[in-house]
Amino acid sequence: GAGVSQSPRYKVAKRGQDVALRCDPISGHVSLFWYQQALGQGPEFLTYFQNEAQLDKSGLPSDRFFAERPEGSVSTLKIQRTQQEDSAVYLCASSFRDRNTEAFFGQGTRLTVV
Amino acid sequence: GENVEQHPSTLSVQEGDSAVIKCTYSDSASNYFPWYKQELGKRPQLIIDIRSNVGEKKDQRIAVTLNKTAKHFSLHITETQPEDSAVYFCASGSSASKIIFGSGTRLSIRP
Numbered sequence: 544g545a546g547v548s549q550s551p552r553y554k555v556a557k558r559g560q561d562v563a564l565r566c567d568p569i570s571g572h573v574s575l576f577w578y579q580q581a582l583g584q585g586p587e588f589l590t591y592f593q594n595e596a597q598l599d600k601s602g603l604p605s606d607r608f609f610a611e612r613p614e615g616s617v618s619t620l621k622i623q624r625t626q627q628e629d630s631a632v633y634l635c636a637s638s639f640r641d642r643n644t645e646a647f648f649g650q651g652t653r654l655t656v657v
Numbered sequence: 658g659e660n661v662e663q664h665p666s667t668l669s670v671q672e673g674d675s676a677v678i679k680c681t682y683s684d685s686a687s688n689y690f691p692w693y694k695q696e697l698g699k700r701p702q703l704i705i706d707i708r709s710n711v712g713e714k715k716d717q718r719i720a721v722t723l724n725k726t727a728k729h730f731s732l733h734i735t736e737t738q739p740e741d742s743a744v745y746f747c748a749s750g751s752s753a754s755k756i757i758f759g760s761g762t763r764l765s766i767r768p
Contacts, residue, residue, distance in 0.1 A: 646756065650700050
């Protein structure tokens with residue numbers, strides 16, 4: 544595709560509900576990142592994939608957060624039993640090679656937990 | 658753990674003047690330093706990046722300098738224009754680590 548695509552753009556979840564956020568990276572991009580951006584803050588690293596391998600998940604805030612990229616392209620970030628503190632914009636980025644090349648961001652999914 | 662400190666958090670400059678944003682990083686292994694611009698409600702977009710084998714890089718009105726000894730890097734925007742108003746993020750990364758972002762600088766250009 545022309546760029547990184549994320550869906551949905553907006554998600555309102557009731558506290559305790561499970562959500563799944565989707566990221567379609569740029570075709571051919573090996574690396575995929577998930578970031579969480581709270582209002583007025585910089586993106587906070589969550590996890591990183593190289594193809595289908597999850598090489599770093601040190602930023603996932605709790606075991607309620609789970610990410611996968613089973614075929615090395617589309618990725619899904621799942622949040623179980625959502626809490627109010629999970630409200631944020633979730634950004635996905637992809638890059639052609641490793642982490643030291645330009646990362647292109649998607650528009651993000653704004654999650655609001657009520 | 659690794660972190661990136663960014664200053665100032667807000668910056669207001671007169672149109673036509675220069676703006677400087679400074680960052681420090683903690684991970685000695687960092688060797689990649691991108692800068693992103695994020696307009697309200699939009700995705701972050703790369704504006705310039707620098708690798709540790711160079712000390713300075715320039716692209717039209719934008720320049721970045723890197724001091725690896727002091728673990729400092731800076732963004733310089735000259736002849737600022739209204740469209741430069743946005744939030745700017747510095748970041749650092751290495752092949753052995755994730756890319757860490759600073760907390761952002763909200764730049765406002767006064768007409």
